[in-house]
Every structure is written in C-alpha cells, then in structure tokens.
Amino acid sequence: MTSRYVIEEEALLIKFQSGDRRALDKIFRIYHPALLFFANRLLINCDSANSQEVVLDTFFKVFERRESFVSFAGLKAFLYLSTKNACLNVIEKEKVRLKRLNKYTQDFEEFDDENILSRIVQTEVLRELRYAIELLPEQCRNVMQKLMEGKTAKEIAEELDITVSTVNSQKSRAVFLLKKSLSSSGMVFLLYYL
Template identity: 55%
Template sequence: MTSRNVIDERALLEQFQSGDEMAFDRIFTMFHSPLVFFANRILLNIGMEISKEIVLDVFLKLYDRREAFETLSNIKAFLYISVRNSCIKVIEKEKVNQKRFDLYTKNFDEFEKNVLDNIVQTEVYEELYKAIDRLPETYRQIMGRIVSGDTPKEISEELGIPVSTINTQKSRALSILKKSLSGAGIALLIIYS
C-alpha cells in the first residue's frame, strides 16, 4: 500500500470515528454490495430483502462501535463476521419455524379434532348451564353445585338439608333437564346423574 493510501485510510478512519457522515457513507458504499451478496449466498437465496436488512443492521452496529476500529481491515472483518453470525441466527430461526410448521402439519388432523371436540363440548356445557338457569331456585342451586363437582353430602352439610332431600331434588331437576336438552346435553347430564 502506498503512503498516500495509508494517509487516506487514516483520515477516513479518524473522520468515521468522530461520527462524520461522509466517512460513514464511503465505508457503507465500499462494503454494502459485497456484504448483501455474501449474506444472500449464506441464506441460500431466502430473500434479498432479508439479506439487505441484515447488512443494514450490521452497519448500525458498526456505527455504534466506530471508535473501536483501528484499520479498514478491522472494519471489514467485523462486517463480514457480523453478517455471517446474523445469517446463522436467521437460519436457526427458520429451522425452528420449519420444525414448528412440520409438527403442526403432522398433527393437524389431531389438532383439528381436538378443536372441534372443544367447540362441541363448550356448546353442550352452555346448553346445560342455560337449562339449569331455567330451573326453579332450589333445583338450580343444587344442580349448579353438582355440576361444579360438589357431592350431595357436601351440599347437604352446607345448606343444612338432609342428603335424601338433596338426592330427591336432584332427581326432579334431572327429570326437568332431560325434557329440555338435546341428545348431547342429555349425554353430558348422565355424567352428573
């Protein structure tokens, strides 16, 4: 390298380190296109836009750390290593997304069945709760507690009513509910019988 080139490089670095925009533009112009090409090759042509975004992000990091570089070679090494590392992160993220997608498509039928089962179950429960809300007050109170998981003995102790009365009112409430529920609602009701 001639002494003129060394002087030009030193001047460019000093200007760049002091935050001179023109010096930053010169460095950007020097390395931008090769770095985009480099990123695109690593990313196996995932997309030129992603390559450009990576390079721009790396240049922002370069500018933030501008005072740490002593030569253009240091800057060049930093840029290429940073672009490579950013590309690897994109590839790893892409792999995770691909695994997630593969898992989703592999289990899609099971997933859809579970979603449909949950929808049906929710609608049946809604039908049951609406029917319970239409019961007379005492029946509604007892059936609401039974559906919530309380036993007749627990309800008896809390309400101060004999267990036999709880069971009688439960039977009457079930009889009323059976007349107002659909087949699926009755099936669910049988669980609480």
Template identity: 55%
Template sequence: MTSRNLIDERALLSQFQSGDEMAFDRIFTMFHSSLVFFADRLLLKIGKEISKDLVLDIFLKLYDRREGFETLSNIKAFLYISVRNSCIKAIEKEKVNQKRFDLYTKNFDEFEKNVLDNIVQNEVYEELYQAIDLLPEPYRLIMGRLVTGDTPKEISEELGIPVSTINTQKSRALLLLKKSLSGAGIALLIIYS
C-alpha cells in the first residue's frame, strides 16, 4: 500500500471513529454491495431482501462499535464475519420456521377438523344451556347440575330430596328440552339422559 493510501485510510478511520457521517458513508459504499452479494450466496433460497436487511443491521453494529477499530482491514473482517454469523442465524431461524410450517401443513386437515368440531360443539352446548335456562326452577337446577357432571345421587344428597324425585324431574325436564332443541342439541341431551 502506498503512503498516500495509508494516509487516506488513517484519515478516513479517524473521521469514522469520531462519528463523521461522510466517513461512514464512504465505508458503507466500499463494502455494502460485496456484503449483500456475500449474504445472498450464503442465504441462497431465503431472499435478497433479507440479505439487504441483514447487511444494514451489521453496518449499524459497526457504527456503534466504530471507536474499537484500528484499520480498515479490521472493519472489513468485522463486517464479513458478522454477515456470516448473521446468515447462519437466519438459516437456523428459517429451518425452525420450515419445520413449524411442515408440521402445520402435515396436521392441517386434522387441525381444521378439530377447530370445526370445537365450534359446532360450543354452539350445541350454548343451545343446550340456553334451553336449560328457560326451564322451570326445579328442572333448571337439576339439569344444570347433571350437565356439569353431577350424578343424581350427589344432587339428591346435597338437596336433601330422594333420587327418585331427581330422576322424575330429570325426565320431565328432558321432555321439555326435546321440544325446544335442534337435532344436534337433542343428540347432546341424549348423552345426559
């Protein structure tokens, strides 16, 4: 390297270290294109926009650490190593995203079926609960407890009435509910019969 180039490099480095924007622009212009090309080659299928964003992030890191560089060669080494490391992280992130996507698409039909089943089930339960709310008080109390999983014996013990009374009121409540529910609601009601 000639002494003139060495003086220019020292001046540029000194200006850069002091935060001079024009010096930063010169360094950016010197390395930006080749770094984007380098990142593109490493990232292959991920995309050019990611390469550009990644390189811009590295330049921001360079600017934040500008006082620690002694030569342009140190800056160049930092830039290339940082781009390489960022590309490796981006590739790993892409692999994780691809695994998630593959798992999602593999299970999509099952997932979609589960979602639809849950929606239908919730709507049927809502219809059943609304119909139970319209029952006369003793029937509403007993059916509400049965739907939440209590047994006639448990209800009998808690309310202090015979199990036969619970079963009789349950039967009457079921007759009233069958008149007000849709086919799906009746099917759910059969489960609690």
C-alpha cells in the first residue's frame, strides 16, 4: 500500500519534470531551509553568503536536470550530494586562498623598510643602466643587451654573426661610453653584469 505522502511526491515530481515553476517553488520551500542548514554546517568558517550561493546553485542544477530524475528520493539525494560537493569545492578554494595569503604575508614580513628601500634603489639604478644602454651606438647596444641577458662573448658572437674579439671591443667601447653617462651606482650595477 502506497502512502499518501509518496503519491504527493510522485505527483510533484511529474509536475517538476515538465518544468512547472510552482512545483519548483514547492520543492524549494520544502528543501531550502534544510539544505541551507546543511551547507552552513559544512562551511563553518565561511561567510553565510557562501552557503546561500551553494544552495541556490544546487537548485539551479536540479532544475536543469529535472527530466533525469526517476524518483523523488533521487531528486532529494541529488540535492544533498550536490550541496555537499559544492561545499567541498568552496572549502578547497578557501584553502588555496589562505595558502596564497599566508605565502604573501610571509614574503611581505621579509621586506622591512631597509630591504624595500634597497630594492627601490636597485630598480632605479637598473632603469638608469638600461636607458643609458639604449643610447649607445647600435652594435655596442646589441652586445650590451646580450651581456645583460647573461650571455657569454662566444654566444653573442654566434648570435650577432661577429667575432669574439669584435664582441670584446664593442663591450670595451660601451663601458667607456657608459662611464661618461652613468652615476657611480649605475657603474657598480654595470660591473655586476659584466
């Protein structure tokens, strides 16, 4: 003997499968509070807006798949499983976000004011050096840019199709010209790269 409750669920499922918005509304009113409670329990340390979003997304998914449910019990199971899986995704994303935040915080703590000031000075000196290199004659500039990239004289000679002695003479000429235009810290930085 089938209970009246089961018959009502079956009738509601048939209406829901056909796209009846009132059936969706009824299912929403029946399960929304329970699913919200369930999501809040899984997302303990998260904002309640996350739980609300998870539950609403679950109802959206259930409506999209409405025709695939063969029983009301299957629909109910889908609601809970989808909510659980979505909550686990939120938790995983939160873990990744916290991990990034912790890394950022640790990195930031390593930068005291003196360290930051030192990095600013290095950046400005490097900018000055790159600008001065851009003003060099073409072949000197090409050689110096390759040196700044960390290439050896032999690699530069092969790339530019010139001899190693030409690379060395262009490098010497570039250093001579740069001495005239760079500040003392710019020269120190240049010597670091050479």
